[in-house]
Amino acid sequence: MRQVRLAVIGTGHLGKIHAKLAKGISAFKLVGVVDPAKEAREAFCKEHKLKGYDDVSEIASQIDAAVIATPTLYHKDVALPLLNAGKHVLIEKPITLTTDDADQLIDLAEHHRCVLQVGHVERFNPAFREACKKVESPRFIRGERTSGYTFRSVDVGVTLDLMIHDIDLVLSLVRSPVVDVQATGLTVFGPHEDIVETRLTFANGCVATLTASRASFNSSRHMEVFSDAGFVGVDFTTRKVKSIVADEIVKQGVSQVSDLSAEGKSWVRDNLFSTVLPCQEIEVAPGNAIDAELREFADCIQRGLTPTVTGQAAREALAVALQVNEAVQEHRWDGGKFNLVGPTMRPEPKRVVAAKKAA
Structure with a gap:
């Protein structure tokens, strides 16, 4: 099978x-990398014996596909001409800054029959894939994604930088429309929000609470899912998955537990996480999620398959993330006394009402 001639656009951290x-x-033939920052581009190309280009137009005729790892602001402008030319694209998350821009890329990819894959890479995390096997009809989900300030992706806030990972994962699990979004956030460094907490309610009754911070002294990437099949907890960093399937005594209801004798209650306490709520923990074999994502990209191009994270799936995650951002911006911190609103907690600008002209 012919190699996919590939360009990587952007030589930042992910590029x-x-x-x-x-x-x-x-499966790939890496034709070269593109970045207008000459010094950074040339240093990287020299180290890895690659050809470098200042603009994608210089290399477009030589490639079949591209990985777009530029700042989010440029995703649409870089992807648009490539899709118009029939090139397949893997775009880092978020797909774009607006859903209108995402729709435009989705329509173009469909029109030209191009693969449009988006880099929500946690879908390829081996621990998450293992956890999915133990989830059935999610009812309540908790997720936390925190880190120190890395000075990466500062063109967007923490919602589009970190939280959108978990939004995408939750949407893939719940498979039901979001009907209510509540959120609060804080700006630490600015100009965007750096800490956000949100509560998402779905049409099927499922509720998810998510926390994201890029101003935390603790780094964590974990999620807990309570579903009809039991409990599953996944640590994305250590690749450990904890799962609990309740014993019959729990499934019968709390009233049955209350009716137990003193000896029975003592037995439940002593065997809580061995028999009553048996907890199993496994460490999933390591795997490089970005490598798996790239291999799937090549496979989709060569075999005409549908990617795990399509443009439409990424658009849906973006739509919810933008709703979270809107709720963060509208949150009032003082009940209206001083009109402190949004993540900066600054007074809301007063509206100027034009005076009516005399008749």
């Missing part, structure tokens, strides 16, 4: 990772 990995995947 460098994509280029290094793509170079080692036999």
Whole structure:
């Protein structure tokens, strides 16, 4: 099968990772990397023996596909001409800054029969994939994604930077429309929100509470899912998955537990997480999620398959993330006394009402 001629656009943190990995995947022929920042581009190309280009137009005729790892602001402008030219694209998350821009890329990809894949890479995390096997009809989900300030992705706030990962994962699990979004957030460094907490309610009754921070002294990436099949907890960093399937005594209801004798209650306490709520923990074998994502991209191009994270799936995650952002911006912190609103907690600008002209 013919190799996919690939370009990586953007030599920032993720662009460098994509280029290094793509170079080692036999399905790809890495034609070169594109970045207008000459010094950074040339240093990277020299180190990895790659060709570098200032603009994608210089290389467009030589490639079949591209990985777009530019700042989000440029995703649409870079992807648009590539899709128009019939090139397949893998765009880092979020797909774009607006749903209108996302719709335009989705329509173009469909029109030209191009693969449009989006880099919600946690879908390829081996621990998440293992956890999915133990989830059935999610009822309540808790997620937390926190880190220190890395100075990456500062063109967007923490909602589009970090939380959108978990929004995408939750949407893939629940498969029901979001009907209510509540959120609060804080700006630490600015100009965007750096800490956000949200509560999402779905049409099927499921509720998800998500926390994201890029101003935290603790780094964590974990999620807990309570479903009809039991409890599953996944640590995305350590790749550990905890699961609990309740014993019959719990399934019968709390009233049955209350009717137990003193000896029975003592037995439940002593065997709570061994028999009554048996907890199993497994450490999933390591795997490089970005490598898996790239390999799927090549496979979709060569075999005409549908990617795990389509443009439409990424658009849906973006739509919810923008609703979260809107709720963050509208949150009032003082009940209207001083009109402190949004993540900066600054007074809301007073509206100027034009005076009516005398008759």
